[in-house]
Amino acid sequence: MGVIWNEEKKTFTLHTKNTTYQMQADQYGYLLHLYYGKRTGGCMDYLLTYTDRGFSGNPYEAGNDRTYSLDSLPQEFPSQGTGDYRSTVFAVKNADGSCACDLRYEGYEILKGKYALPGLPAVYAGGEEAQTLKIYLKDSVTGVGVCLLYGLLPELDIITRSAVVTNNGNGKVYLEKVQSANLDFVTGNYDLITFYGRHAMERNFQRMPVNHGGQVIESRRGVSSHQYNPMMILAERSACEDYGSCYAMSFVYSGSFKGEAEKDQYNQTRVMLGLNDDGFSYPLEPGKIFYAPEVILTYSADGLGALSRNLHSCIRTHVCRGKYRDMVRPVLLNSWEASYFNFNGESIYALAEHAAQSGIELLVMDDGWFGKRNDDSSGLGDWGVNEEKLGGTLKNLISRINGLGLKFGIWFEPEAVSEDSELFRKHPDWALAIPGRSPVRSRNQLVLDFSRKEVVDEVFSQMCRLLDEENIEYVKWDMNRSLSDVYSVATRDQGRVLYDYVLGLYDFLERLLDRYPDLLIEGCSGGGGRFDAGMLYYTPQIWCSDNTDAIDRLRIQYGTSFGYPVSAMGSHVSVVPNHQTGRETPMNTRKVVAMSGTFGYELDLGKFTAEEKQEVKRQVEEYHKYAPLIQNGCYYRLSDPFVDETGAWAFVAQDRSEALLNVVMLEIHGNMTPVYVRLKGLEEGAFYREEKSGRLYPAEALMATGYPMPLELGAYQAYQYHFVRVSD
Numbered sequence: 001m002g003v004i005w006n007e008e009k010k011t012f013t014l015h016t017k018n019t020t021y022q023m024q025a026d027q028y029g030y031l032l033h034l035y036y037g038k039r040t041g042g043c044m045d046y047l048l049t050y051t052d053r054g055f056s057g058n059p060y061e062a063g064n065d066r067t068y069s070l071d072s073l074p075q076e077f078p079s080q081g082t083g084d085y086r087s088t089v090f091a092v093k094n095a096d097g098s099c100a101c102d103l104r105y106e107g108y109e110i111l112k113g114k115y116a117l118p119g120l121p122a123v124y125a126g127g128e129e130a131q132t133l134k135i136y137l138k139d140s141v142t143g144v145g146v147c148l149l150y151g152l153l154p155e156l157d158i159i160t161r162s163a164v165v166t167n168n169g170n171g172k173v174y175l176e177k178v179q180s181a182n183l184d185f186v187t188g189n190y191d192l193i194t195f196y197g198r199h200a201m202e203r204n205f206q207r208m209p210v211n212h213g214g215q216v217i218e219s220r221r222g223v224s225s226h227q228y229n230p231m232m233i234l235a236e237r238s239a240c241e242d243y244g245s246c247y248a249m250s251f252v253y254s255g256s257f258k259g260e261a262e263k264d265q266y267n268q269t270r271v272m273l274g275l276n277d278d279g280f281s282y283p284l285e286p287g288k289i290f291y292a293p294e295v296i297l298t299y300s301a302d303g304l305g306a307l308s309r310n311l312h313s314c315i316r317t318h319v320c321r322g323k324y325r326d327m328v329r330p331v332l333l334n335s336w337e338a339s340y341f342n343f344n345g346e347s348i349y350a351l352a353e354h355a356a357q358s359g360i361e362l363l364v365m366d367d368g369w370f371g372k373r374n375d376d377s378s379g380l381g382d383w384g385v386n387e388e389k390l391g392g393t394l395k396n397l398i399s400r401i402n403g404l405g406l407k408f409g410i411w412f413e414p415e416a417v418s419e420d421s422e423l424f425r426k427h428p429d430w431a432l433a434i435p436g437r438s439p440v441r442s443r444n445q446l447v448l449d450f451s452r453k454e455v456v457d458e459v460f461s462q463m464c465r466l467l468d469e470e471n472i473e474y475v476k477w478d479m480n481r482s483l484s485d486v487y488s489v490a491t492r493d494q495g496r497v498l499y500d501y502v503l504g505l506y507d508f509l510e511r512l513l514d515r516y517p518d519l520l521i522e523g524c525s526g527g528g529g530r531f532d533a534g535m536l537y538y539t540p541q542i543w544c545s546d547n548t549d550a551i552d553r554l555r556i557q558y559g560t561s562f563g564y565p566v567s568a569m570g571s572h573v574s575v576v577p578n579h580q581t582g583r584e585t586p587m588n589t590r591k592v593v594a595m596s597g598t599f600g601y602e603l604d605l606g607k608f609t610a611e612e613k614q615e616v617k618r619q620v621e622e623y624h625k626y627a628p629l630i631q632n633g634c635y636y637r638l639s640d641p642f643v644d645e646t647g648a649w650a651f652v653a654q655d656r657s658e659a660l661l662n663v664v665m666l667e668i669h670g671n672m673t674p675v676y677v678r679l680k681g682l683e684e685g686a687f688y689r690e691e692k693s694g695r696l697y698p699a700e701a702l703m704a705t706g707y708p709m710p711l712e713l714g715a716y717q718a719y720q721y722h723f724v725r726v727s728d
C-alpha cells in the first residue's frame, strides 16, 4: 500500500486497500492519467492509444507525430491553451493578456502523513495512517507552477486531491479557473449521479447517462447550495447499490462550485470538480500562492452502498473533529417550530421544564433572542441579548435551565445583516453591495462581506462577548440566503470575493473552535443549503433540511446518505399536521426517521398530553440504547424510497454483532401483499435474535428472502427491529 514511483517508467502508483490509481509523466513531461479502479499491479500505460486524429492538434515538440494529442490523451490536470479542446480544470490569464498555461512535470516528493491546506478544511490523518504525494508542474514561459497534492488513506480507500498554484513569474496573473480534481477514463459507459433540490427538499437522487456534450452541476450562490450538492458519483451503467464499479468525488468546500462530466469525441469520459469559474478571476501577484480546496475521491468495485460507506468513514473520522466527533450528541429540543419568533424567557424555560421531564438533554433557543427581532426584517448583526423580550438576563435563564439538568444552546446567523440594525447603520459598506446599485434582498437581509477581516473580527468579538460570559454549550450557525452583489469595496474587486468570503467564514469558525473547544456547533443554511464536507470540518452535524415531514425527510436523508454519515444529519421530531407539508404521520414514524440522524425535537412539548410526553420519554431512552450503533455503525440502504413501497435502511455494527432495521411503509392498499425487507451486511453463517420476539433467524435468510413486515392498517406505519448475533 502507499505511493510507488517507478523511475524507469516514470509512473506514480497509489495503492489503497482495494484500489489503485496510476499516472505517468510522459516523454514530453505531460502528466497522463493511466488508471483508477480495482486494486491491481503493473504498469497500465498500455491503455494509451495513439493514432492520427483529424482536428486534434499536436504539441510542437511532437514534431510531425500527428498521433500525439492532448485533445485525446487522459490527463491529470488538463490546462487551457494546450490543444485540449475539452473542458479543462485550469485556466490562467497571463500578464500579457494571453490565456495559456502549458504545465510540464518537474519533480515529486513523497511524504509521511496527510498534507493540510492553510485556511481551508481538509481530510486529516495521523502520520502512520496516510501518505502525501506532491507532483510539481510548471509553465516554462510564465513561471506559473502547480503542485498537485494527493493524500492517501489506504485503509479507508480514500485518495484526496488538491492543487497549489504559485506565481513564480514577474507579472500579475489572473486565475480564471482552478479546479481540484480531474478524472479521465479512456473507455466505459458511465452514469452521473448527482443530488439536486431546493429549500426544504434537498438532495434528491438523479442518475443520468454521461453523453456527448457536457453535463454540469454547480452553485453560483456563494454557498454550496440546496440546489446541487458538491458531491457526485460516476457509476458504470450496470452498477447498482450492491454491485459494480463506481467513483465518488466530494468537494471539501462550502462556496460556489462546479462539477462537470463529458463524453468526448472518442467516447472517453472526463469528470472534474472544484471551484466554480463563473465570476471567478483570482489575481495572483508574483510570489503569491493560491490553494484549491480539496476533493475526496473514493472507488468501490461493489456498488454504491460500499462507496457511501467509504465516504461515511472518511468524513466521520477524518473530516469531523473535536470533542463531539465520536460522542453520541445530546438529544435536543429546538424552539423554532415550537414558537418561531414568539417567545420570552418564561416560555423558553417552560419548554426546558417539559424537556427535562422527558429526558431531553439540550434546550436550543432559536432565532429571535437578540437585537430587535420579532420577525425576519430586523436585528441581524446585533448579537446582544434582548433582555426586554426575555424578561431578564440570559445568565439567569441559562442558570435556571442548567438547574433542570439541561445544557443550553443558541442560534446565530453571523454572516447576515439586517438593514434595520445598529451594525448596518454604523457600517453600511460592510454588506456586499456594488456601489451605486441597490443590492438584492433575500429574506429581507443582506450578507456581510466576510472577505474583509475587520468584518469577521467585529462579528467574532460580538459572539465572544456572549460565549465568554454565558454557559452556552451549543451554537446553531445559520445562513439564510445566497450571496449576490458580489463585490468588495475593500479590494475594489469581484473575481476573488467569493473565494475570500469562504476563507473568512472558515477563519471565523476555526477561531471559534480554538477558543471554545468544547462547543458543539450545528451548521445550517435554511436547513441543508450548505451541507458539505467543508462545513463538517467545523460543525460535526448540520441541520439536514427545514422540512421535518417524516416522509419527505426520509427521502432527503436517503439522498444525503450517499455522501454523508448519519452522525452529520440533524434530524428532529415535529408535530402533525407537519408545518411544511400539512401531512399527518404517526409519532412512531417521526421518531424512526429522526433517529437516523442527530436526534431531537422541534415542537411545543407543553401542548402534549401526559401520555404523549411519556411516549417522548420512551423514545429518548430508546435512542440512547441504539445511538452508538446508529452513529458509528455501517449504514445500509435497503430500498429506494423514491420508487419502492418502503423506506428501509439498517445500521450494522462494525463487527456485525448487531443490526438495527428501520422501515417506513410508504404505500398502503386493500388486501395488502406482504412486504419483505432484505437485510445486508450480516455475518454469513450466523444467527441473529430479534429482540422483541426473541426469535432466532439465520443471516442468509434475512439477507436473501428478508424479514416480513406486519400486515397492519394505517398510513405510514414504521417499524424498528433490533437483531443481535448469537454466539453458538
Ligand code: GLA
Pocket: 336, 366, 367, 411, 478, 480, 524, 525, 526, 527, 543, 545, 546
Ligand atoms: C432557518 C433555519 C431554521 C430556523 C430559522 C430561523 O430557516 O433553517 O431552522 O433556525 O432559520 O430564522
